[in-house]
Amino acid sequence: MKELVIRVxxxxxxxxxFALLGDILKPKTFAGLFGAAPSVALATLxxxxxxxxxxxxxxxxxxxxxxxxxxxxxxxxxxxxxxRRRWPILPITGLLMILWFGFAFGACYAVLGWGG
Amino acid sequence: xxxxxxxSRLGESRWYEYLVRFVFGGCVTxxxxxxAKRYGPTVGGLFLAFPAIFPAxxxxxxxxxxxxxTRNGMDGTxxxxxxxxxxxxxxxxxxxxxxxxxxxxxxxLPHASLxxxxxxxxxxxxxxxxxGWMLWEFLRxxxxxxxxxxxxxVAKSSVNESSVNKSSINARPSINRRMQ
Numbered sequence: 001m002k003e004l005v006i007r008v009x010x011x012x013x014x015x016x017x018f019a020l021l022g023d024i025l026k027p028k029t030f031a032g033l034f035g036a037a038p039s040v041a042l043a044t045l046x047x048x049x050x051x052x053x054x055x056x057x058x059x060x061x062x063x064x065x066x067x068x069x070x071x072x073x074x075x076x077x078x079x080x081x082x083x084r085r086r087w088p089i090l091p092i093t094g095l096l097m098i099l100w101f102g103f104a105f106g107a108c109y110a111v112l113g114w115g116g
Numbered sequence: 117x118x119x120x121x122x123x124s125r126l127g128e129s130r131w132y133e134y135l136v137r138f139v140f141g142g143c144v145t146x147x148x149x150x151x152a153k154r155y156g157p158t159v160g161g162l163f164l165a166f167p168a169i170f171p172a173x174x175x176x177x178x179x180x181x182x183x184x185x186t187r188n189g190m191d192g193t194x195x196x197x198x199x200x201x202x203x204x205x206x207x208x209x210x211x212x213x214x215x216x217x218x219x220x221x222x223x224x225l226p227h228a229s230l231x232x233x234x235x236x237x238x239x240x241x242x243x244x245x246x247x248g249w250m251l252w253e254f255l256r257x258x259x260x261x262x263x264x265x266x267x268x269x270v271a272k273s274s275v276n277e278s279s280v281n282k283s284s285i286n287a288r289p290s291i292n293r294r295m296q
Contacts, residue, residue, distance in 0.1 A: 089200050
């Protein structure tokens, strides 16, 4: 329970700091970079190395590459649909999360296998 | 385009908007830990690159842009859509940098100290993101300049065509007169 609380607080703080940077920076495209900052990774990796060791954290980072490629596809398609197709914001950003899950888990299974 | 700090934007957000992002970020971090514990580091690691705050941020940008336009008695839907679209372009470039961050941590963490690898990967993320953004801006400006020149050429040629047409129209009566 204690570990979970530490994760929530650490993750919340790091994510908020990057979100704040995204809020105050201009132009919008530059601010958007912080939407894909390694905020969750920073908080998680420090705690993981402390508890499970560097090898374990390194395996997590390997899967993170697949997750980041899925993020690239997700954000790329969202931007194209909003700027070129003029689709509504909330359904696009929400529904395309399925794409992130589909690609991340599919590629993870195909390339790395569940057991790693 | 110049990068600027706009502190006035801090005043646009309400306290609960910051709280939403804090809770959302915290929950995703905790979830990543729980999933790694249950299914192993391979599946858990995917969530280190989960678009944790992107939809929440998009919703906030939409709300702020719409509020701004509504205050001026206009509909801000179009402006909000463009703002979120541009934010997503930035996130796309940031995701490329995120891949570089993960690659460095994966390759270097087993051999070096976390105190060296993590700041190093963070610097790599910053440099890759900044370079990616500058390249994107450069290409966008090139495209704009090319389009501008192309439209100027089209405008010039249409002016020339119309002047040719005008002169031929003006010439016609004299031709007609000569023919008479």
